Amino acid sequence: MKNSTMRMTEQRALILKILRSTKSHPTADWIYQEARKSLPNISLGTVYRNLRLLSASGEIMELDYGSGYSRFDSNPENHYHFLCQECGRMFDIDLKLFADLNDLVEKTLGAQVKEHRLEFYGICRECQKH
């Protein structure tokens, strides 16, 4: 664990163990339900707090669909975006679509792939000046 001030509690160890024992990319609530089987008094807040800390320390990865809010684009055609982590602004990226990627994944997974979404994160040109 990267942060040396982070204590290994029973709850934290359990959450890590649960997450590492599944390939299902679970939600916080699913992890909470699982955790209660071993520690019936564990609270949902503790699960969230630990998931956040473990993400921040690089121990696990969070794929967030829940924090934040939706953004809307008047261009309904698929295109790629860059999101500035400093100012929060979103920019269009002038890059041609990787149309063949869908076919590739379709073959690899045997799934029917309808679309994909590609997003870049970092610091935009203006925010780098500060």
Next chain:
Amino acid sequence: MKNSTMRMTEQRALILKILRSTKSHPTADWIYQEARKSLPNISLGTVYRNLRLLSASGEIMELDYGSGYSRFDSNPENHYHFLCQECGRMFDIDLKLFADLNDLVEKTLGAQVKEHRLEFYGICRECQKH
């Protein structure tokens, strides 16, 4: 507009106009604040309802970060995912990272790109059987 039963109300037209006049990929609340300048009595619920309908009809695109919940992955290394729109399950994709994409976007935008996220959507193998 694809759905012929969709009525063009003053509110809907305004929301579309606002969204088309900006490149800022605004949030629902930002659109609401703008809309109130022309229609002070418009409600936030109306803005959300229209944005949802316009997305569904393919008129605009929603980039959602607000609906749903986060999912967690015990593998903190960047890798790509497939999300089944039928059963909601998420699968890892065995595809090598496009590391050079970050450089490309960095040059195009003049931004500092730290990472990217690539996700595929469709119907997984199992759900196709039904």
Next chain:
DNA sequence: ATAGGTGCAAATGTTTTGCTGTCAA
């Protein structure tokens, strides 16, 4: 001993929804 963690419940912030009245087609 003490800084960090826990459980609990209340708060937060975005988005959805029930209801009643209104208006575009």
Next chain:
DNA sequence: TTGACAGCAAAACATTTGCACCTAT
């Protein structure tokens, strides 16, 4: 005329936070 839509407020939802107590180091 009428079914889709508006405004309003309450509900829903995942997630965060304040607080008093607890525990790993």
